[in-house]
């Protein structure tokens with residue numbers, strides 16, 4: 538079973554201005570939709586839509602509108618009760634094709650709420666499960682929360698993946714090789730945060746075909762104990778470092794409708810392929826195919842398998 542933790546879930550509200558976004562201006566909203574969001578929830582939706590057993594764990598009050606949206610989506614979930622409301626993250630679509638994201642920090646969890654969330658997660662796993670810890674940490678969670686959870690989940694006999702950024706990611710990188718997740722999914726910016734370099738330039742290098750910087754950084758993390766490092770590079774494709782080697786797959790060109798949730802969809806594709814027993818090339822190809830499919834869907838829409846076209850022929854060893 539795959540279990541995801543969304544430590545800071547969200548209601549993802551997407552508004553389309555149908556025109557340019559002007560700082561200081563008054564804008565009329567054309568279309569407006571609210572979907573369940575937060576990285577672990579998005580990953581779980583992808584896995585669920587592929588027909589694999591999954592459970593999403595999150596902090597939220599039973600009456601929170603997010604819970605109703607998860608029920609509506611049919612996603613198996615367990616939430617630990619909190620007093621605060623789930624945050625709303627706003628995506629503003631404007632022309633020419635621009636996505637602007639405004640993420641709330643999330644309500645602060647009390648010490649007791651943090652303990653209840655950890656207890657719920659650890660009580661939900663069994664030896665042999667795969668756990669994915671995804672997204673930012675709600676205020677109140679310690680910055681090394683993911684380091685502590687990776688240790689506790691390894692003790693429980695599970696495989697653990699992490700997808701996060703900023704201070705929680707740096708805390709995780711600092712704990713290597715003593716504590717090492719089995720799977721890490723940085724984008725170029727996050728890889729840059731770990732290395733202390735500009736992620737945009739890593740992505741730009743990759744776009745020109747120069748993959749050495751990203752490959753070396755991913756292999757370095759792998760050699761420090763991370764079982765598999767999947768680096769998503771946006772339009773430049775993605776790279777996987779595992780089994781002491783690296784593979785690259787370009788992104789197929791397609792229409793960009795919304796990039797929100799593309800990285801989470803790539804993680805879902807990777808986990809689905811791993812559950813099916815596919816090798817590194819197959820896992821990378823499915824991850825990229827899921828990410829590409831998500832980019833072609835509106836708002837935070839996570840693809841179904843029939844919307845995904847996997848082309849393992851595009852993968853090459855580096």
Ligand SMILES: O=P(O)(O)OC[C@H]1O[C@](O)(CO)[C@@H](O)[C@@H]1O
Pocket residue numbers: 545547549573574575576577579626640671672673674702797798799800801837
């Ligand atoms: O936890 P973070 O880093 O604020 O990201 C949450 C946002 O990212 C997404 O998970 C997309 O990756 C959205 O659904 C959500 O609004």
